[in-house]
Amino acid sequence: MSASAPFQFAPQPVTEDAVVIKRSALATTLYFCRRQPVGTLGMAIVLIIGIAGLGAEWFAPYNPTSNDFTAMTEAPSWTHLLGTDQLGRDIFSRIVFGARTALIVGFSSAIVGGFVGLVLGVASAYFGGRSDMILQRFMDILMAFPLIIMALAIVSIFGTGVHNVIVAITIPLIPRCARVVRSSALPIREVPYVDAARACGFGHTRIILRHMVPNVMAPFLIMLTAFVGQAILAEASLSYLGLGVQEPVPAWGLMLQGGAEEYATTAPWIAVFPGLAIMLTVFGFNLFGDALRDALDPKLRER
Amino acid sequence: MFRYIMTRVLAVIPTLIGAATLVFILMRLIPGDICVVRLGSGGGSFSEHSVQMCHAELGIDRPMIVQFAEFIWGLFTLNLGNSMWSGKPVVLEIAARLPISLEIALLAAIVAIVIAIPLGTISALKQNTWLDLVVRTFAIAGIATPSFWLGILSIIMVLDVTQAITGTPWMPPIDYVPLWKDPIRNLSMTLLPAITVGYRYAAVSMRMTRSTMLEVMREDYIRTARAKGLLAKIIINRHALKNALLPVVTLLGIEFAFLIGGLVVTEQVFNLNGIGRLFVLAVQNQDYTLTQALVMLVVAIFVLTNLVVDLLYAWLDPRIRFA
Numbered sequence: 001m002s003a004s005a006p007f008q009f010a011p012q013p014v015t016e017d018a019v020v021i022k023r024s025a026l027a028t029t030l031y032f033c034r035r036q037p038v039g040t041l042g043m044a045i046v047l048i049i050g051i052a053g054l055g056a057e058w059f060a061p062y063n064p065t066s067n068d069f070t071a072m073t074e075a076p077s078w079t080h081l082l083g084t085d086q087l088g089r090d091i092f093s094r095i096v097f098g099a100r101t102a103l104i105v106g107f108s109s110a111i112v113g114g115f116v117g118l119v120l121g122v123a124s125a126y127f128g129g130r131s132d133m134i135l136q137r138f139m140d141i142l143m144a145f146p147l148i149i150m151a152l153a154i155v156s157i158f159g160t161g162v163h164n165v166i167v168a169i170t171i172p173l174i175p176r177c178a179r180v181v182r183s184s185a186l187p188i189r190e191v192p193y194v195d196a197a198r199a200c201g202f203g204h205t206r207i208i209l210r211h212m213v214p215n216v217m218a219p220f221l222i223m224l225t226a227f228v229g230q231a232i233l234a235e236a237s238l239s240y241l242g243l244g245v246q247e248p249v250p251a252w253g254l255m256l257q258g259g260a261e262e263y264a265t266t267a268p269w270i271a272v273f274p275g276l277a278i279m280l281t282v283f284g285f286n287l288f289g290d291a292l293r294d295a296l297d298p299k300l301r302e303r
Numbered sequence: 304m305f306r307y308i309m310t311r312v313l314a315v316i317p318t319l320i321g322a323a324t325l326v327f328i329l330m331r332l333i334p335g336d337i338c339v340v341r342l343g344s345g346g347g348s349f350s351e352h353s354v355q356m357c358h359a360e361l362g363i364d365r366p367m368i369v370q371f372a373e374f375i376w377g378l379f380t381l382n383l384g385n386s387m388w389s390g391k392p393v394v395l396e397i398a399a400r401l402p403i404s405l406e407i408a409l410l411a412a413i414v415a416i417v418i419a420i421p422l423g424t425i426s427a428l429k430q431n432t433w434l435d436l437v438v439r440t441f442a443i444a445g446i447a448t449p450s451f452w453l454g455i456l457s458i459i460m461v462l463d464v465t466q467a468i469t470g471t472p473w474m475p476p477i478d479y480v481p482l483w484k485d486p487i488r489n490l491s492m493t494l495l496p497a498i499t500v501g502y503r504y505a506a507v508s509m510r511m512t513r514s515t516m517l518e519v520m521r522e523d524y525i526r527t528a529r530a531k532g533l534l535a536k537i538i539i540n541r542h543a544l545k546n547a548l549l550p551v552v553t554l555l556g557i558e559f560a561f562l563i564g565g566l567v568v569t570e571q572v573f574n575l576n577g578i579g580r581l582f583v584l585a586v587q588n589q590d591y592t593l594t595q596a597l598v599m600l601v602v603a604i605f606v607l608t609n610l611v612v613d614l615l616y617a618w619l620d621p622r623i624r625f626a
Contacts, residue, residue, distance in 0.1 A: 141321035144602045148564035149582075153326070153598050156586040157333050233449055237568045240451050241583050256452060261572075264459045265472070271459065275452030282447035290443075 032295055039291020045284025049277075053099035060093035064250040073267040083269040085255070086262070091269065095277050097250040102281060105162065105235040105245070109169040110227035116170075117177025118220055122212050124178065125185035126204070136182070142175040151234055155243045165244045169231045180223055184216045218296040225289035229282040236278045252278045307617055315610050320375070322602045326595050327374050331367075333591070338363075361387070361592070378599060388590040396593065397578060397600060403479045404570070404577035407493050408562055411501030416555070418505045423512025423551075424544060430517060438509065445506025450565045454499045454572035461495070479576065496573045500565040504558055511554045515547040522546075549620055556612030560605045 023031065033040040052059055061081075062068075068088035076083040082091040124135045145153070147169075154168035188194065189212070197207045238244030239253030247254065255274035263270055338357035342349040358364040362373065362384075377383050383393040426438035465473035475492045482489045519525065520543055528538045567579035578597060585593035 137317070137321070140318055141325060144318055144322050144606050145598070146560035146564040146601060146605060148567055149598060149601050152567070152582065152586050153329060153594065156589065156591070156594050157329060229447070233447075236449050237451065240449075240568060241571060243583070243586055253449075256455060261455060261458070264455065265462050265466070268459050271452070271455045275449060275456070278449050278452065279444070279447045282449075283444065286443055286447055 032291070036291035036295060039288055039295070042284045042287025042289075042291060045280055046288055049099050049281050049284065050103060052096050053103045056097045056100050060090075060096040062090035062093040064089065064094045064097040065248045073263055073270070075267070076269055082273045083267065085270050086258075086267070091255070091273055094250040094255055095252070095273060098252045098255065098274065098277065099281070101162065101245055101249060101251045102232045102235060102278070105166055105169065106228040106232040108166045109173060109231040109234075110224055112166075113170040113173030113231075114177050114220065114224045114227055117174045117179075118181050118213065118216070119208070120174065121178035121181030122185045122208050122216060125182045125189055126208055126212060128189070132182075135178075139175040139178055142172070143179070145172060147172045147176075147230070147234055148237055151238060152241075152243060155238065160238075160243055160246050162245050162249065165235055165238055168238070169234045173227055173231065177220075177223060177227070181216050181220060184219045185212055188212055188215050222289055222293045222296065225285050225292060229285035229289070232278065232285070233282055304617070308614060311610060311613055311617075315606055318606055319603060322606075323375055323378055323599060324371075326598050326602075327371055330591050330595050374595075383596040384592045386585075386590055386593045388585070388588040388593065393593050393596045396581065397596065400576055400578045400581050402481065403493070403575060404566055404579060406482065406489075407497045407500065407569075407575070407577065408559075408566060410493055410497035411504060411562055412555070412559065414497055415501040415505035415508060419508035420512055420544075420548070420551070423509040424516055424539065424547075426509070427513045427516035427520065428539070438513070442506040442509045442513075445502045445509075448502065449568075450500050450503060451568045451572045453502060454496065454569055457495055457499060458572070475573070492575070496569050496575060499572075500562060500569045503565060504555075504562050507558050507561075508551055508555060511551050512547065515550050516543060519543045519547040545619075549616065552612060552616055552619065556609045559608045560601075563601055563604060 033043075056064075066089065068084065068090075070088070071080065071084050072088040073086055074080055074084045074088075080090050080092065082095065084090055085094070120135065120139075124132045142150075150172040151165075151168040154171060155164060158164040158167060194207060194211055197211050202210075235244055235251070236253030236256075239251045240256050242257060245251040245254055252274040256271060261271070338354045338361070342353060342357065355364070362370060381394050385391060386393050386396050389396065422438050422441075426435045429435050462472040462474075465471070475495070476488055479492065480488050525538060525542055528542050533542075563579075566577065567582055569575075570577045570579035571583060578600070581593070582597045584590075585597060
């Protein structure tokens with residue numbers, strides 16, 4: 001049966017009558033900023049890192065991979081804002097380009113892992129019964145692998161490099177997302193409009209995508225921001241171990257490898273700034289996610 | 304209670320077998336022939352015969368089902384074959400390195416709990432004061448800080464401080480001595496990594512303690528206790544904390560896995576010869592027998608920790624025990 005079915009009670013997306021006040025995107029953003037100053041700080045950090053990553057070519061004063069053997073392990077100065085590393089590469093430029101790597105890996109893994117988890121979680125809750133049980137037991141098994149351990153095992157199979165790292169981080173994120181989404185979707189399955197949609201003869205795919213998925217968006221988006229942070233941390237860890245992104249691609253974790261420890265006392269800036277970049281970025285995503293949770297889920301407010 | 308324990312213990316078995324199956328399949332997904340990859344990695348040429356020898360040695364010339372049965376049986380009997388890289392039995396390789404990793408993990412957990420529960424409670428009781436703000440910032444920073452970076456920074460700090468005081472930088476001992484033999488030497492080696500890797504653990508538990516404490520403090524029975532005129536100390540310790548800690552216990556179990564994951568990276572920073580470092584070496588050397596054994600070890604630790612947590616939970620919360 002098509003959408004133009006002759007039913008008076010054809011299901012409407014709940015958002016249409018649930019939201020009383022309609023605001024423009026700008027007004028919503030300003031409202032968020034006023035209510036969540038800490039979250040706004042997080043959003044600002046995320047935006048700055050995002051802009052830096054997108055326009056790395058414009059912001060970085062030097063080529064991130066070119067060596068300058070006349071300026072090795074130079075302290076921060078006006079020519080080299082954050083100093084240079086043991087190969088004479090400008091640390092500031094490498095951090096700016098590293099932002100791109102971190103965001104590519106972070107967003108790709110979080111979005112792909114998140115969406116697969118979203119669909120699996122909602123479908124699991126919607127179908128229920130035996131398929132739900134089998135899927136959940138499988139998720140239990142996947143959850144028994146700590147993220148970094150699973151990622152390392154996958155890297156040992158497919159090898160290193162940006163693409164493989166994305167795969168390695170995406171897979172362990174799937175069950176974590178599916179679990180949370182399923183628990184949010186379970187009560188929605190019992191809501192009358194889902195029954196109504198079924199009575200209209202809509203297919204499973206349509207009910208899942210049009211009627212259930214939009215209603216688990218709040219917990220999903222909150223989780224997605226946390227996932228980006230987690231993925232960036234995981235990428236940095238893998239790269240630090242030499243099992244993630246490989247030279248010469250600039251990556252924060254990679255910058256902490258080798259030279260950082262060797263020159264710990266003579267050139268501590270090699271170790272300090274890339275780590276600070278990782279921390280600030282993950283910090284930003286966490287603050288933003290927390291504020292988003294408070295804004296989207298009134299039950300959790302005031303905690 | 305007995306029934307609950309039995310069902311919970313039995314539920315562990317399918318998870319472990321499932322995980323073992325997954326590891327077995329994953330390790331067979333490796334593109335190409337492991338033996339060709341290994342023999343060819345040196346750059347030299349190799350004969351067809353050496354490839355077959357390698358197949359026979361690893362047992363991958365037999366049917367899949369036989370290999371799988373052998374793998375599962377090996378897990379039960381702790382006979383996991385030899386390391387493809389050192390040639391020594393995998394079990395021995397792991398056993399030699401397990402004590403130091405376990406010690407750091409337990410030490411980290413203790414440090415984290417000792418810090419997290421009091422700070423989380425104070426933060427909740429003094430909600431929205433500067434103290435609360437400091438604790439919350441400390442906590443959220445703990446989740447964002449990569450443990451390996453914290454490790455590098457703490458090494459730099461120790462080197463600089465000892466250099467300034469004594470004139471020569473102090474380095475922690477390299478060889479592992481058990482705690483009961485030489486506690487000072489042992490702790491000088493393990494305490495710093497434990498704090499580094501435990502920071503995140505502490506941060507997560509702190510946030511959880513704070514949020515459950517806030518929730519519990521609003522309950523009616525707390526108001527009743529206050530109305531009865533009980534001392535604040537008794538209300539907090541006996542009435543509030545006991546209930547607030549239940550979700551924290553669960554979280555501690557789940558986060559223990561993160562702790563083990565963090566150990567993989569932290570051991571690298573501090574140059575400690577534990578299972579985390581062994582894991583990285585196994586992956587780098589494409590030592591699949593060792594990798595699969597280590598993955599299974601971590602999974603087993605994780606599953607068993609959560610079993611203990613669940614049982615503890617049932618003991619703490621009668622509603623589960625009698626449900």
